[in-house]
Amino acid sequence: DARVTQTPRHKVTEMGQEVTMRCQPILGHNTVFWYRQTMMQGLELLAYFRNRAPLDDSGMPKDRFSAEMPDATLATLKIQPSEPRDSAVYFCASGSNPDRDNEQFFGPGTRLTVL
Amino acid sequence: EDQVTQSPEALRLQEGESSSLNCSYTVSGLRGLFWYRQDPGKGPEFLFTLYSAGEEKEKERLKATLTKKESFLHITAPKPEDSATYLCAVRQTGNQFYFGTGTSLTVIP
Numbered sequence: 155d156a157r158v159t160q161t162p163r164h165k166v167t168e169m170g171q172e173v174t175m176r177c178q179p180i181l182g183h184n185t186v187f188w189y190r191q192t193m194m195q196g197l198e199l200l201a202y203f204r205n206r207a208p209l210d211d212s213g214m215p216k217d218r219f220s221a222e223m224p225d226a227t228l229a230t231l232k233i234q235p236s237e238p239r240d241s242a243v244y245f246c247a248s249g250s251n252p253d254r255d256n257e258q259f260f261g262p263g264t265r266l267t268v269l
Numbered sequence: 270e271d272q273v274t275q276s277p278e279a280l281r282l283q284e285g286e287s288s289s290l291n292c293s294y295t296v297s298g299l300r301g302l303f304w305y306r307q308d309p310g311k312g313p314e315f316l317f318t319l320y321s322a323g324e325e326k327e328k329e330r331l332k333a334t335l336t337k338k339e340s341f342l343h344i345t346a347p348k349p350e351d352s353a354t355y356l357c358a359v360r361q362t363g364n365q366f367y368f369g370t371g372t373s374l375t376v377i378p
Contacts, residue, residue, distance in 0.1 A: 158312075187366075197313070197356065197368035210365065245312050257303075260312025 156180045158261035160246050166267045172234040175264045177246030178227055185249040186229045187258055188214075188221055192242045200244075203229065236268045272296075275357050275369035282376050285346045290355055290372045293339040298362030302340050304333050305356040307371065313356055347376045 159178045167173055179186050188200040201211040201221040211221060218237070223229045233240055243265050247258035276291045294302065301320050305313035317326040319335035326333045330351065332343040342355055354371040361367065 189368075196370035197358070199366045199368075202366075210363070212365070247312070257315050257318065258313075259315070262310075263312055 156259075158246055158248050158259055160244075160261040160264050162264060163262065164265045164267075166269065167236055168269050169237055170235045171268075172232065173236045173240075173266060173268075175231045175244050175246075175266070177229040177231070177248075177261060179229065179246070179248030180250070180259055181227070183248035183250045183259070184226075185258075186223060187247040187249075188229070188231050189245040189247065189260075190242045191245060191263070197245070200231070233266075236266075238268045241266055241268050273357055273359055273367045273369040275355075275372050277372060278370070279373045280375070282344075282347055282374070284348055284376055284378050287343070287345045287347070289344070290342040290357075290374070291339060292342070292357030292369055294357075294359045294367075295338075296359050296361045296365075296367060300360040300362055302335055302357065302359050304331075304340070304342055305358065307354045307356055316355075344374070347374075349376045349378050352376045 161176045184205050186203045189197050190200055191197045200214040202209045203223050206223040218233055220232045243263045245260050245263045247260040249258045273294045282288055301318050303318045304316040306316055307313045317333040322337045324335050330345050334341050352375050354373045356371045358368040
């Protein structure tokens, strides 16, 4: 059963701490997306990779957020330093067809709480 | 500013009572409009993609349609298991994706 996996599922941290979220895309998928979801803003695209190269990260606050794909089986999203306003659910999604990037398969999300 | 607006925010239906959800968009250079379903505590699940005005897609009790400025998700004879939040999203020319805030659907037995 192919699924996107994310770790951790829940994270509570204090303001100023570094947070790293990990995502394992579906094997064979070459596009990876990071989203943030809040009640107020809904889903926001943070970054988008294809074949491990960043295609778009315009939705990501550059001063504190960074996204990487060290290899084809791992994507990371890092926040340093974290702030209370970063509290949200962070989703990773993957896809396999560049012409149909909208057919994204989402992971279960990481619920981040920054105190 | 480009945006996606969904209405209503919440909808309660009796089982078997058909209805429609609306998604209007103002993005330029549309490369696709898509619908997702999201259950509580889970990630969105892909339902449909529509690429051009007049296009329709169907899946079980759901049918999605697209015009130049909006899309409708029609739900025919819904069942309680159709209860979820339905999200609409658009892809703009380039790599930007914009999501609406969703319609929370509750189907009462």
